[in-house]
Amino acid sequence: MSATFDPIAPRPAPVRTEGFVPWVRRNLFGDIKSTITTVVIALLAVLYLPPLINWAFVQAVYQPDAEACQAARGSGACWGAIVEKYRLVIFGRYPFDDQWRPLLATALMLGLLVASCTRPLWNKWLVVRWLVVLGAFLVLMGGGWFGLEEVSTDQWGGLPLTIMLASLSIVFAFPLAVLVALGRRSHLPAIRTFCTLYVELIRGVPLISVLFMASFMFPLFMPQGMTIDVLVRVLVGITLFAAAYMAEVIRGGLQAIPKGQVEAAQSLGLSYWQTQRKIVLPQALALVVPGIMNNFISIFKDTSLVTIVSLYELTGSTGLAFNSDADWRPFKIEAYLFITAIYFVFCFAMSRYSLWIEKQLNRSRTR
Amino acid sequence: MSTSIAPRQPPKKRDWSWRSQYVRGLVYQVVALGAIAFVVWFLAHNTLLNMRTRGIQSGFDFLLGPAGFDIGEMLIRYDALDPYWKAFLVGVLNTLRVAIIGIILTTIIGTLIGIGRFARNAIVRGLCYGYVELFRNVPVLLQLLMWYLLFTEVLPATYEAWNVAQLFFLSKGGIAIPAPVWGLGQGLAALGAIAGLLIAAVYRGWARKRFEATGHALPTIWPSVAIVLVVAFLGWLAGGAPTAWNIPKQGDVMVEGGMIATPEFLAVLFGLVMYTAAFVAEVVRAGIQSVAHGQVEAASSLGLSRGQSMRLVILPQALRVIIPPMTNQYLNLTKNSSLAVAIGYPDVVSISNTAINQTGRAVECIAIIMLVYLTTSLATSAFMGWYNKRAAIKER
Numbered sequence: 003m004s005a006t007f008d009p010i011a012p013r014p015a016p017v018r019t020e021g022f023v024p025w026v027r028r029n030l031f032g033d034i035k036s037t038i039t040t041v042v043i044a045l046l047a048v049l050y051l052p053p054l055i056n057w058a059f060v061q062a063v064y065q066p067d068a069e070a071c072q073a074a075r076g077s078g079a080c081w082g083a084i085v086e087k088y089r090l091v092i093f094g095r096y097p098f099d100d101q102w103r104p105l106l107a108t109a110l111m112l113g114l115l116v117a118s119c120t121r122p123l124w125n126k127w128l129v130v131r132w133l134v135v136l137g138a139f140l141v142l143m144g145g146g147w148f149g150l151e152e153v154s155t156d157q158w159g160g161l162p163l164t165i166m167l168a169s170l171s172i173v174f175a176f177p178l179a180v181l182v183a184l185g186r187r188s189h190l191p192a193i194r195t196f197c198t199l200y201v202e203l204i205r206g207v208p209l210i211s212v213l214f215m216a217s218f219m220f221p222l223f224m225p226q227g228m229t230i231d232v233l234v235r236v237l238v239g240i241t242l243f244a245a246a247y248m249a250e251v252i253r254g255g256l257q258a259i260p261k262g263q264v265e266a267a268q269s270l271g272l273s274y275w276q277t278q279r280k281i282v283l284p285q286a287l288a289l290v291v292p293g294i295m296n297n298f299i300s301i302f303k304d305t306s307l308v309t310i311v312s313l314y315e316l317t318g319s320t321g322l323a324f325n326s327d328a329d330w331r332p333f334k335i336e337a338y339l340f341i342t343a344i345y346f347v348f349c350f351a352m353s354r355y356s357l358w359i360e361k362q363l364n365r366s367r368t369r
Numbered sequence: 370m371s372t373s374i375a376p377r378q379p380p381k382k383r384d385w386s387w388r389s390q391y392v393r394g395l396v397y398q399v400v401a402l403g404a405i406a407f408v409v410w411f412l413a414h415n416t417l418l419n420m421r422t423r424g425i426q427s428g429f430d431f432l433l434g435p436a437g438f439d440i441g442e443m444l445i446r447y448d449a450l451d452p453y454w455k456a457f458l459v460g461v462l463n464t465l466r467v468a469i470i471g472i473i474l475t476t477i478i479g480t481l482i483g484i485g486r487f488a489r490n491a492i493v494r495g496l497c498y499g500y501v502e503l504f505r506n507v508p509v510l511l512q513l514l515m516w517y518l519l520f521t522e523v524l525p526a527t528y529e530a531w532n533v534a535q536l537f538f539l540s541k542g543g544i545a546i547p548a549p550v551w552g553l554g555q556g557l558a559a560l561g562a563i564a565g566l567l568i569a570a571v572y573r574g575w576a577r578k579r580f581e582a583t584g585h586a587l588p589t590i591w592p593s594v595a596i597v598l599v600v601a602f603l604g605w606l607a608g609g610a611p612t613a614w615n616i617p618k619q620g621d622v623m624v625e626g627g628m629i630a631t632p633e634f635l636a637v638l639f640g641l642v643m644y645t646a647a648f649v650a651e652v653v654r655a656g657i658q659s660v661a662h663g664q665v666e667a668a669s670s671l672g673l674s675r676g677q678s679m680r681l682v683i684l685p686q687a688l689r690v691i692i693p694p695m696t697n698q699y700l701n702l703t704k705n706s707s708l709a710v711a712i713g714y715p716d717v718v719s720i721s722n723t724a725i726n727q728t729g730r731a732v733e734c735i736a737i738i739m740l741v742y743l744t745t746s747l748a749t750s751a752f753m754g755w756y757n758k759r760a761a762i763k764e765r
Contacts, residue, residue: 029491036490043492192398196405206746208704210718211738218731222416222425303508310711317511335522338515342507349506 068329083333094159094319104162107142159314168302171240179248204246217311251293255286295356460720479649504647513640517712520632527623545617548628554608561604565597633714656691696753
């Protein structure tokens with residue numbers, strides 16, 4: 003008997019599960035429903051994307067030429083309208099020759115905002131930096147010093163105004179919100195009731211009614227002969243509004259701090275304010291940074307409402323630039339797309355940052 | 370013998386000295402109340418003084434005088450000779466109309482998109498993600514303005530409206546759709562539908578009891594739908610089976626007849642719904658993600674079908690996470706409907722704005738706006754609070 007060597011048949015190679023083709027098979031043609039969906043969406047894309055690309059790029063007019071735009075109307079976009087009007091859209095009615103000032107001021111403010119987002123700079127100098135940059139911003143915008151010509155606030159507008167309203171109201175709202183949040187958790191009934199009433203009243207009404215109040219009623223509130231600039235009034239309104247929402251976010255953070263922390267602080271003999279300042283707030287505020295960031299995003303978007311009380315921030319200045327000009331008015335939609343892109347870039351960046359910082363701050367909790 | 374040390378007196382709670390926490394608290398509160406009262410008095414005093422010197426009249430008596438302006442769209446009969454209070458009522462009804470329809474549509478669209486984030490198909494996932502990021506990062510006012518511009522610029526003029534089968538018309542004048550002529554038959558059909566809902570609820574209760582007693586599950590969804598439809602149909606038959614429809618048709622100048630939604634209403638509705646749906650989608654996604662994966666596995670190991678495990682296991686748990694933020698989104702939508710003033714939809718803010726310009730009674734008109742929104746907000750939160758209590762875990 004001679005033993006012959008019979009090799010068993012080789013096993014088939016394992017199915018590839020990594021790489022492009024298996025991914026496509028799993029995610030686009032996983033089962034019959036998924037396949038149908040993919041095919042339908044692809045068909046729709048083939049039908050509607052080419053005309054859209056055609057409109058937006060191929061047949062679009064890029065030169066600021068109103069007649070060419072008029073000729074291409076309906077078949078191509080008129081990006082020339084933005085080339086023609088972008089300075090009016092971005093800076094509003096600010097004097098044309100001095101527009102380097104809002105540009106510089108906005109750059110400073112943006113630089114500060116970005117710097118404030120990096121954790122190594124979260125220290126006591128942050129307040130000083132803010133005060134210095136705010137002073138520089140106001141001097142640059144308003145003028146009157148260092149040989150800069152004075153520009154009254156009703157000429158401020160566009161993106162600088164949007165950024166100023168958003169950042170100032172958040173900065174002013176922050177200390178107020180901390181106090182209100184502490185007040186809502188206070189043991190003193192009168193203070194607790196007042197803070198609760200403030201937060202619930204403000205959160206129950208739309209921002210536009212607060213702005214109407216700032217615009218129509220504040221002048222009546224002031225002593226006789228005293229007038230306050232409409233910009234300041236609106237800023238106060240937005241600040242009071244933002245503070246109520248932020249107070250709720252901070253209260254959430256305060257609630258997350260275990261009671262033992264406060265009791266430990268008390269047993270060490272710390273007073274109420276020492277406990278809050280040294281023990282509770284540092285922990286609570288670190289928890290709510292993403293929430294405050296979301297507040298900032300919604301306030302940034304909400305600044306567009308001041309258009310309704312006749313302040314020309316980004317949305318308002320776009321209307322201003324196009325409504326009064328019969329040649330360019332038909333192309334307002336392109337301008338709206340332009341400022342949509344601006345808002346989107348800012349808000350998207352901030353929401354990404356908010357996600358990132360959330361991960362950073364939670365690093366001590368994950369294992 | 371033991372000598373006992375006399376126990377020290379505990380410090381009195383109401384010791385009238387600065388060292389007593391009670392006294393300090395009292396002093397702080399008195400000071401705070403005094404400061405608030407002073408500010409309120411100061412503002413009120415200034416306001417009264419300013420009003421007197423500027424000759425501004427105050428009081429709500431103007432509400433009884435004739436309004437003198439027309440309103441573009443209304444749910445109740447109104448003309449320019451009617452008093453102000455009726456104009457405000459029209460505004461409030463318009464606000465509620467856009468808010469209620471908006472909330473229903475937002476819930477449907479937002480939920481679909483939120484679930485779409487978990488789709489097996491990568492394109493669907495990507496589209497849903499793109500939708501959420503795009504729509505929530507652009508101010509809602511800008512979105513409203515864009516929709517309005519689209520409706521008034523891109524759509525055809527009213528004398529050459531687009532139509533589908535001569536039944537649905539779309540033009541700068543808005544959308545016109547066929548509507549049944551409201552009569553006895555329709556009324557009875559509506560009554561029948563309500564009666565059907567009640568009967569269906571009774572049936573569901575009975576089916577549930579039976580399930581708990583015997584473990585035998587009866588189908589509940591399709592029988593309920595059938596009950597409602599059949600009873601409504603019976604009501605319609607009892608009313609003489611009317612078939613009259615009010616069908617829109619192309620006139621020389623504009624589309625006539627039918628039920629018409631104006632471009633202002635549509636722009637506000639679309640803007641609010643698209644914006645809020647992005648947030649609702651995120652809320653739904655977070656809710657579904659919060660249910661532990663083991664729950665689904667346990668449900669399928671018990672032999673529940675996909676639909677049953679969604680209805681009986683996942684949703685009840687996800688709802689607890691979803692409801693509070695969902696309430697906030699509903700309130701946001703209602704409050705954002707005040708932006709209608711920017712495009713001329715006659716909601717309560719827009720009517721108040723006109724009234725302020727005509728009568729100069731800013732304080733009263735703004736008070737009315739705030740009162741309306743506060744009432745709606747409180748009512749919505751009360752309702753959602755009740756619902757949340759029902760959906761909460763029953764803890765022992």
